[in-house]
Amino acid sequence: MSGQHSGEAKPGEEENAASRPTELRRDIDAVIDQAIGTSPSRHQRLADAMRYAALGAGKRFRAMLVIAVSDLLGARRGGALRVAAAIECVHAQSLVHDDLPCMDDDDLRRGKPTLHRAFDEATAVLAGDALLALAFEILSDPRTHPEAAVRGDLVLKLARTMGQDGLAGGQMLDLFPGDQISSEAMILCEMRKTGALIRYCVEAAAILAGCDDGQRRKLMSFAEKLGLMFQIRDDILDMSGDEKLVGKGLRKDTAQGKNTATACLGLEDANLSAAHLERDCHEALIGFGSQASALHDLAAFAFQRMH
Ligand code: GRG
Numbered sequence: 001m002s003g004q005h006s007g008e009a010k011p012g013e014e015e016n017a018a019s020r021p022t023e024l025r026r027d028i029d030a031v032i033d034q035a036i037g038t039s040p041s042r043h044q045r046l047a048d049a050m051r052y053a054a055l056g057a058g059k060r061f062r063a064m065l066v067i068a069v070s071d072l073l074g075a076r077r078g079g080a081l082r083v084a085a086a087i088e089c090v091h092a093q094s095l096v097h098d099d100l101p102c103m104d105d106d107d108l109r110r111g112k113p114t115l116h117r118a119f120d121e122a123t124a125v126l127a128g129d130a131l132l133a134l135a136f137e138i139l140s141d142p143r144t145h146p147e148a149a150v151r152g153d154l155v156l157k158l159a160r161t162m163g164q165d166g167l168a169g170g171q172m173l174d175l176f177p178g179d180q181i182s183s184e185a186m187i188l189c190e191m192r193k194t195g196a197l198i199r200y201c202v203e204a205a206a207i208l209a210g211c212d213d214g215q216r217r218k219l220m221s222f223a224e225k226l227g228l229m230f231q232i233r234d235d236i237l238d239m240s241g242d243e244k245l246v247g248k249g250l251r252k253d254t255a256q257g258k259n260t261a262t263a264c265l266g267l268e269d270a271n272l273s274a275a276h277l278e279r280d281c282h283e284a285l286i287g288f289g290s291q292a293s294a295l296h297d298l299a300a301f302a303f304q305r306m307h
Contacts, residue, residue, distance in 0.1 A: 021060065021064065024060060024063060024064060024067060024084075025060055025063075027081050028060060028063045028081065028084055028085050028088055029055050029056065031081055031082055031084075031085035031138070032054050032055060032085045032088065032089060032134075033051065033055060035085070035089075035134055035137065035138050036050050036051060036054075036134065045119070045123060046123065046126060046127060046130060048119075049115060049119050049123045049124065049126075049127035050127045050130055050131055050134070052115060052118060052119070052127075053092045053093070053095070053096050053115050053127055053128070053131065054088065054089055054092040054131060057110035057111065057112070057247075058091075058092070058110055059305075059307070060084075060088065061230070061298070061301075061302070062084070062087050062088060062091055062197060062198065062201045063084035063087065063088050064084075064294075064298060065198065065201040065202065065205075065226075065295075065298055066080055066083055066084040066087060066201045066202075066204060066205050067080055067081070067084055067205075067294075068294035068295050068298060069201070069202050069205035069206065069209075069219060069295065070083075070205040070208055070209055071294065072288060072291055072292055072294070072295065073205065073206065073208075073209030073211045073215070074209055075205060075208040075209035076145075076208070078143065079143075079144050079145050079208050080205060080208060082138050082139070082141070082143060082144040083138075083139065083144060083154065083204045083205065083208060084201075085138055086134075086135040086136075086138040086139045086144075086158070087135070087158075087197065087200065087201055087204070089131045089132070089134050089135040089138070090131070090132060090135045090158070090161075090162065090167075090197060091197060092128075092131055093127075093128040093129075093131040093132050093135075094167055094171075094197070095109055095110075096114070096115045096116075096124050096127060096128040096131070097124075097125070097128045098171070099114040099115065099116065099124075100116055100121065100124060100125070101116070101121065103171070103175065104252070104256075106248060106249055106252075107249060108243075108247065108248045108249050109247065109248050110247050110248070111247035111248075112247075115127060115128075132162070135158065136155060136158070139151060139154045139155050139158060140154075140155055145208060150207060150208065150210075153207050154204055154207055154208070157200060157203055157204065157207065158200060158204070161196045161197055161199070161200040162196075165192065165196070166192055166196035166197070166200075167192065167193055167196055167197060169192050170188075170189050170190070170191070170192025170193025170194070170195075170196065171192075171193050173185065173188060173189035173192065173193070173259070174189055174193055174258060174259075177189070177257070177258065177259040181259050181263060181264055182259075182264070183264050183265065185259055186260065186261060186263075186264045187228065189259060190227075190228055190231040190232065190235075190261065191224070191227060191228055193231070194227055194228075194230060194231035194234065195224060195227025195228050195230075195231060196227070197227075198223060198226055198227035199220065199223040199224055199227050201223070202219050202220060202222065202223035202226075203220065203223065206219055206220075215288075218284055218285070218287060218288070219284075221280075221284040222281050222284035222285055222299075225277045225278075225280040225281045225284060226277075226281050226298070226299055226302060228277055229274050229277035229278055229281065229299075229302055229303060230302045231261070232261040232270055232273055232274045232277070233274050233302060233303060233305060235253065235260040235261040235262045235263075235270060236261070236262060236267065236270055236271060236274065237250065237305075237306070237307075238250050238251060238252065238253045238260065238262070239251065239253070239254070239262045239267055240267065241306065241307075242306070245306050245307045246306075246307050247307065261273065261274075274303055275303065277303075278299055278300070278302070278303040281295075281296075281299035281302075282296055282299060285299075
């Protein structure tokens with residue numbers, strides 16, 4: 001992922017899956033690939049499109065976050081990997097639909113043609129739909145957690161994360177910001193379209209592990225700051241990043257009149273805001289000690305990322 005997340009555990013620190021990104025990437029791909037399956041009775045083009053969107057590329061930031069929190073809280077690794085894979089399916093769907101001509105109309109994603117360019121629009125819509133359905137299938141499978149109540153909670157919270165108060169609602173605010181560019185409206189949009197899924201990564205790991213209220217409050221505070229910071233950094237990269245590194249077309253937000261952090265605050269203040277949020281992330285983790293080092297690394301990565 002980056003220098004801070006190089007795959008080496010620091011001496012004296014317990015190694016966890018989030019500190020071994022290559023291994024984690026392989027494990028997540030294996031869960032998604034197996035869940036897509038190979039049934040000959042299914043439409044091969046749909047399965048191919050789902051694999052094109054969900055396997056191989058991407059930083060797997062959300063998966064790493066799930067694993068880092070579940071390692072911190074002592075959740076079972078197999079279940080955490082399945083939750084991480086389900087979240088990466090939702091994330092992949094959101095990118096596929098975001099890139100469609102009726103939304104942001106993008107040609108490049110993760111360094112390759114967007115799904116509707118590589119396949120066709122109808123396939124991209126359906127592959128996105130099927131990836132969402134697959135996420136719920138993965139979560140509600142007893143292999144994710146033996147207790148039905150835990151699986152039910154995971155499903156309920158994901159449904160809320162995706163709906164009007166989450167990704168779909170955030171994307172509406174992104175596409176139809178109204179006349180007024182304000183920082184309140186910008187923050188609401190960013191918290192929903194991006195923050196909600198990052199928040200769910202932490203919430204889902206806490207649900208899996210069954211942590212106490214005090215730990216949950218600190219972790220959710222961390223998650224909210226992290227999600228907003230991740231999107232502000234995305235806005236900054238859209239304005240000042242390198243297209244080759246980021247792997248998608250940039251400098252479209254301003255042209256499209258989007259209510260982004262950079263449009264609202266300017267580049268310098270957007271950077272300052274991201275820096276404050278990074279500091280808040282680290283502060284929220286005080287109390288977990290060195291056991292939360294993978295989470296500190298992820299916050300540092302989210303702030304410093306160039307892709
Ligand atoms: C889920 C029901 C439902 C609807 C989706 C299309 C849509 C509604 C929402 C789009 C939300 C969106 C694309 C927000 C941007 C999130 C974001 C910062 C994406 C980039 O994440 P990275 O940098 O990407 O982690 P990689 O490629 O590394 O995984």
